[in-house]
Amino acid sequence: MDIDSIRQTLIAFVENAMGVAVSKMEHKRDSIGFSRMIWTAEVIDRAGKSKDYIVRHDDGNGPFSLITTKSITHEGRLIDALFKSGLAVPEIFAISDDGASLIMEKCGGIADFNEAGTAKPALTRSFAACLARLHATDSAVPTSATDGPAGLPGDLDEYLAPYRQHCRPNSIIDAGIDWLRANKPGAPSKRVLVHGDAGPGNFMFDGDRFIALIDWEMAHPGDPMEDLAAIYFRTYIRGGGGDILDWYRPYIAASGQSYDAGGIEYFRFAQFCKAAMLAELFRATASPVNEAIFAAPLKRVEASLRWAQGDTALLDEMGFPPIPVRL
Template sequence: MTAPADLLPPGLAADVERASGARIVAVRPRGGGGASREGAELSLAWPDGRACEAYMNYDVHRAGAGDDAAFLREAAVVRGLSQTGSASGLRLAPFIAAIPEQRALVAGRVEGEARFDHIKDADQKASVGADYMAQLARLHAADPALVPELGGPVPIRDQVERRLKSIRTASERGGTRDPLLRLAADWIADNIPREPDHQVIVHGDAGPGNFLYQGDRVTALLDWELVHIGDPMADMAMICLRTLFQPFIPLPAAFAAYEEAGGGKVDLDRVRFWRLLLQAGFARGGRYDDPSAPPPPNLGMNMIFSLIHRRVLAEALAEANGIALAPVVLPDVPPAPHDHSFTVALNDLRDVIVPRLSDQQADTKAKGLARLVKWWRALARYGPAVEAAERAELDAALGQIHATLAAAREAFADAVFAGAMPRVDAVRLAHARVARDAALMADAMGGLSGARFLPLT
């Protein structure tokens, strides 16, 4: 029989027991929180006879959002707001323990469903969505002094400049320049909004998938790894990003519910600014081919999330600059010589491997692997023709024939980073590349292939 500690990364079980004072009776590995963390359900028992069911998110490889300081802020918010939530009406899972060294946060298990798309009744969708927005309004009304670890307000311009610095750094990471991120950073720098009327506790990752519900009521707000003091419109913008991957109520209805609950007027211009800024932060791309980078929890899904963010960023950047985009489609080419072998592998994963997996975490990773196989199949079939089309497009725009696609991309980056190409042309070219990448991964994306921002009005 497998010991509970053996189902967790080395040393994590002992750290949880030391921090909580409880003994781990049972462990049930889960898929984790979001795209960046792994998770487990725990049965805990204390020496005085108390027992409870708990849930733990952990990121022992530090592959997720934020840094160690961000984890400490997250733990402080869960501890502080879960203890005062009953007075303010906020609903959080009760804090049990935090292990900063492994970025592990343990909280009491709260009953509820996280998948908003599981709601089929229209009235229930409307009620849950409105209740969530009311919870967000209560969060924004909470006194930041309840969580002193968050620090005091910082001017919004300074917050944006700090994020801009990170985006610009990412645009030149590892000696590889990213024209799309540079173009986004330039637009952001030119459009920083005025200071908001007041700053609040910003959840930082607000939206569907980051709360639990039961019936027509939200039971807990989840995933506080991006929490900070800032502009409340940043949470409205983050809802826009999260609806790329999960359904929610229409945004005009969500914003109206927020205002009716006392959250203040939703400023759509500020929402658009934060939406593009946050999108740029999530569109940096992963170091998936870098052997020195920590392995992502689910390579297939992480790559898909990253690519969707990049495509939507390119579309939002074009909209912000008033640029009309032409559709990008894959060329008509026959299947590659080894196409059938990909089909065999996919059938084995779908029909043999996944049905026999009782471990939910392994099941999640196997499905992620199937997405990778679909992508590899598309690369084998369409990759050469797609690369030829991109090279011809760059050659025409730059007025020079390049020996390789890598050389053409380098010349394009030179032009963007030097400000030597009109922004309209540069945005169109950056979009064309990411649109082709998305087309190659469309089969792997499945239903996510059509992810777009929902209308704000």
């Protein structure tokens, strides 16, 4: 379906679901990541007032289209449950019958942490408190985990299965998965609901006011250190995050979790492998493909393989400092 056809389909979805007239439907796609389509719907309500909603849509041309456990329906139901539990997340208004689209609240503020300026310390504390609350969320919140005693930790198997099915074998990724399988950490003292992509760029804020955690498609039950690894990943990929301990210290204080540097190192490696598998899945679904975007994810896995052998030079060269041994 071309972009204009998708626009018309989404206009009809919003108008039918919300009982309003759509005056504008604009598309924005993340130029860095491999996420789903994001649209902004400007509507005119019954009182004649203008209001914006966010519409997320799976057009079938992205890696999450191939990861069945990461569906739009799952994401929408999860966010809805978290919103009703009182967590700072966007409100969900509707999920399409075909499961390809959802309508959610457009939160105010911005997501670019580089623009936070002097508000960064207050925002990292508020973010840490929100993440700690997420990790304390009741286990009844819907999740999509597939891991078990024979599987890989967290949701790694959810990425590995479609990668094996749809992508050409890649020796670097395969070596990374072999290392992760051979070096699995012990089970966490408590499995929590993990955001999976937490950190700078994935929460909204206005000045020093934290508004909401966003982008939940990678959420799953697992080890809380997975989210600390995600914070590391986003801090040094996106930039602007500052000292990683400025994120870790308030989280540990707010959550009461034990700090596990070795666990964060393991899940940093896992995060790099996930990103590389997502890139390969993107290669399998998108056309045309810009081959230049696939080099960095593979290089990060290669750097992790060297790190596992005691060589940190490539990680250092790429701007990834050591995980602090202690807080």
